[in-house]
Amino acid sequence: MIRTFLLGLLGMTLMTACTAPSAERSKSTTNDADAVERVIMARRSIRQYTDRAISRDTLQRILTCGVNAPNGQNRQAYELRIIDNPQLLQEISDAVASDTEVRMRRGASTIFAGAPCVIFIARDTTYDISAIDCGLLGENIILQAWAMGIGTCCMAAPTRMMLQSKACAPYLERMGFSADYELLYCIVMGYAAESPEAKPRKYDEKIHFVE
Numbered sequence: 001m002i003r004t005f006l007l008g009l010l011g012m013t014l015m016t017a018c019t020a021p022s023a024e025r026s027k028s029t030t031n032d033a034d035a036v037e038r039v040i041m042a043r044r045s046i047r048q049y050t051d052r053a054i055s056r057d058t059l060q061r062i063l064t065c066g067v068n069a070p071n072g073q074n075r076q077a078y079e080l081r082i083i084d085n086p087q088l089l090q091e092i093s094d095a096v097a098s099d100t101e102v103r104m105r106r107g108a109s110t111i112f113a114g115a116p117c118v119i120f121i122a123r124d125t126t127y128d129i130s131a132i133d134c135g136l137l138g139e140n141i142i143l144q145a146w147a148m149g150i151g152t153c154c155m156a157a158p159t160r161m162m163l164q165s166k167a168c169a170p171y172l173e174r175m176g177f178s179a180d181y182e183l184l185y186c187i188v189m190g191y192a193a194e195s196p197e198a199k200p201r202k203y204d205e206k207i208h209f210v211e
């Protein structure tokens with residue numbers, strides 16, 4: 001009897017743990033449309049940051065939104081590693097710069113544009129379309145961050161350089177991605193110290209209805 005009760009309790013706990021805290025039953029409302037559109041259209045890539053740290057609670061909320069993105073067969077074919085220690089980010093950047101040709105942004109001290117936090121995203125190499133999962137995960141992170149007043153920049157150049165750099169190998173090892181996972185890109189983030197203009201988009205050239 002007690003055993004059954006305890007097993008039931010364990011089952012309920014596990015079910016709760018597997019549910020995102022803010023996940024709600026699906027119901028899209030027209031009220032949401034303006035807010036979502038505003039965030040999408042106002043977001044810009046940020047490449048200059050203040051030193052202000054992002055709290056772990058805030059990061060957790062943003063990351064939960066990321067993992068709630070659509071993904072192939074719900075395999076969630078990515079792994080994330082978050083570094084919110086600027087000193088460690090500087091060390092990684094210095095290691096890469098020691099043996100790889102790096103082009104640092106003007107005024108930036110790291111290959112991560114001086115951001116105080118970086119999310120590293122690896123893809124499952126055994127799943128041919130895992131890069132799509134990684135991209136959608138990232139977009140959710142980027143939009144939720146923006147909605148919470150935090151700037152981001154999706155970046156592939158730093159991770160490319162990290163993979164090329166022998167001196168960076170110990171840091172990649174420390175990140176401990178599972179076998180079969182490979183680092184794909186990163187999202188640098190922090191409180192913005194710039195507010196760039198929107199870059200032009202080729203709407204007419206890119207969008208065609210097929211009749």
Ligand SMILES: Cc1cc2nc3c(=O)[nH]c(=O)nc-3n(C[C@H](O)[C@H](O)[C@H](O)COP(=O)(O)O)c2cc1C
Pocket residue numbers: 043044045046047153154155156157158185198199
């Ligand atoms: C896959 C991908 C890789 C990117 N890599 C870099 C990068 O290495 N460095 C960088 O400064 N921006 C990078 N960006 C940001 C783009 O340059 C930026 O999104 C684009 O110019 C449009 O500007 P916006 O994001 O402000 O609308 C990358 C974006 C994507 C989607």
